[in-house]
Amino acid sequence: MTVHAPNRAAETAVRLLLFSDVHLDTPFAWAPQDLARKRRQALRDTVARIVELAVETTPTAVLCGGDLYEHDRFSPDTGEFLRAMFERLHPTLVLIAPGNHDWYGPESLYHRVKWSPNVHVFSHDRLSPLSLAEGVTMWGAAHCAPASATGFLDRFHVDRGGVHLALFHGSERSLFLLEGDGKAIHAPFDAGQIEQAGLHHAFLGHYHRPRDADYYTYPGNPDPLTFGEDGERGVVIATCSHNGTIMRERRRVAGSDVHDLNVDLTGCENRQEVLERVTKAVIPLRGVARVTLVGEIGTMVDVRLEDLRREELAPNLDGLVARIQTRPTYDFDTIAQEPTVRGQFVRDVRASLLPEDERLRVLVTGLRALEGRDDLEVP
Numbered sequence: 001m002t003v004h005a006p007n008r009a010a011e012t013a014v015r016l017l018l019f020s021d022v023h024l025d026t027p028f029a030w031a032p033q034d035l036a037r038k039r040r041q042a043l044r045d046t047v048a049r050i051v052e053l054a055v056e057t058t059p060t061a062v063l064c065g066g067d068l069y070e071h072d073r074f075s076p077d078t079g080e081f082l083r084a085m086f087e088r089l090h091p092t093l094v095l096i097a098p099g100n101h102d103w104y105g106p107e108s109l110y111h112r113v114k115w116s117p118n119v120h121v122f123s124h125d126r127l128s129p130l131s132l133a134e135g136v137t138m139w140g141a142a143h144c145a146p147a148s149a150t151g152f153l154d155r156f157h158v159d160r161g162g163v164h165l166a167l168f169h170g171s172e173r174s175l176f177l178l179e180g181d182g183k184a185i186h187a188p189f190d191a192g193q194i195e196q197a198g199l200h201h202a203f204l205g206h207y208h209r210p211r212d213a214d215y216y217t218y219p220g221n222p223d224p225l226t227f228g229e230d231g232e233r234g235v236v237i238a239t240c241s242h243n244g245t246i247m248r249e250r251r252r253v254a255g256s257d258v259h260d261l262n263v264d265l266t267g268c269e270n271r272q273e274v275l276e277r278v279t280k281a282v283i284p285l286r287g288v289a290r291v292t293l294v295g296e297i298g299t300m301v302d303v304r305l306e307d308l309r310r311e312e313l314a315p316n317l318d319g320l321v322a323r324i325q326t327r328p329t330y331d332f333d334t335i336a337q338e339p340t341v342r343g344q345f346v347r348d349v350r351a352s353l354l355p356e357d358e359r360l361r362v363l364v365t366g367l368r369a370l371e372g373r374d375d376l377e378v379p
Contacts, residue, residue: 013240013241014132014133015058016061016237016240017050017061017063017236018063018064018236019050019062019063019065019253020065020068020099020169020206020218020219020220020221021208021219022046022068022221023221023225024040024069024078025069025073025078028040030226030227031288031319031321035318035319038319042255043223044081046222047081050235051089055088059237060132060133061094062092062093063097063167064096064097065099065167065203065205065219066096066101066169067099067102068096069102069109070102071101074109078109079109079113082113083116086116086119087116087118093118093119094119095120096120097169097205098110098142098144098169100147100184104144105144122141122142123142123144124141124144125144126152126156127139127140127141127153127166129160136165136240137163138165138166139167139199140167140168141168142168143186149186151187151188152166152189153166156197157196158198164198164200165240166197166202168202170205170206171188172189172190172191172204172207172211172213173188173189174190187206191214191215194215194216195215200240200244201240202217203216203238204217206218207220208221208233209231209233210231217248220234222235222254224254224258226258229258232250234251236249236251256288257287258287258288258289259288260289261281261282261289262291262292262293262294263281263293264294264295265301265326266296266297267295268295268301269297269298269301270298270300270301273301274307275303275307275308278322279313279314282313282316283314285316288317288318288321289321291308291322291323293324294326295326295327296326296327296328298328299328299367304324305324308320308322328364330367332363342367342370345366350363
């Protein structure tokens with residue numbers, strides 16, 4: 001569907017609701033099977049809340065910046081769910097720019113579903129126009145393969161007057177090293193290309209950390225997918241004025257929380273003290289939590305991952321994931337002075353050419369073995 005906007009400036013403002021990177025049907029490999037299923041349902045619930053917010057705020061269009069679902073894992077139920085959700089918004093436009101995880105092709109969900117008339121899926125790997133309002137054009141593009149090294153803004157320039165916006169899934173190059181989440185570069189571009197192309201603003205997907213810049217917006221994934229995600233993620237309600245100026249407001253739509261916290265066990269001398277400290281840290285929380293145990297603990301403390309069970313420590317949580325990164329409080333200087341086997345062991349290891357981290361690991365493992373313990377693994 002290509003509609004040419006009149007060759008004059010926009011006369012009225014348009015309001016847009018932007019979201020991206022939901023990743024429906026993602027496996028949540030870090031979670032047990034029952035928790036992973038709950039997290040996948042949480043993503044669907046978030047899509048339902050996005051639709052409810054769109055009904056409430058009545059935007060000119062709802063924009064999806066790609067990675068709405070996982071191409072390798074979607075089911076017919078996912079297609080029917082999305083069809084029904086977006087049909088509720090009719091006649092409000094729903095514009096989708098497929099990304100590298102939900103790329104457009106003959107076998108894609110986008111191609112198989114019979115969408116309601118208000119849904120438009122961009123299906124070409126180049127920017128094509130669609131009229132949003134008098135004098136306002138949205139240029140959208142799709143990934144048509146799971147990887148794209150070519151940028152949508154390369155050799156592109158608008159060919160008409162008015163206000164011009166873009167919707168696509170791509171990687172702003174200067175942000176790549178800042179993301180730190182192992183994401184690959186897809187459809188790369190530089191921020192300066194947006195203005196050079198004659199566009200007033202680009203609404204984007206791909207990076208999961210939200211970003212608001214002068215010429216582009218990344219909403220971030222609206223519901224947590226893993227631990228350590230930061231930033232005010234959710235959906236963005238953007239108002240585009242008659243001269244192309246953008247005003248943005250973020251709205252939370254996630255119905256659950258994913259927490260990532262460290263619990264300092266310094267001073268703990270036995271397992272019970274450890275469990276009490278963990279329980280105190282997680283009892284106020286809801287949702288899913290990853291707890292990393294840190295600090296220096298007594299050398300006799302015997303705490304293991306199987307001791308950190310959600311059912312016993314945090315029944316208030318949907319899921320609890322634990323990591324142990326504590327260090328025992330061995331006094332290596334004192335032990336090294338002993339005329340004993342363990343004293344000689346410490347002296348030999350400290351004199352070795354092992355890297356510092358590896359030397360410490362060997363020292364702790366060896367001393368535990370000499371004490372007759374079976375919890376020899378050191379994080």
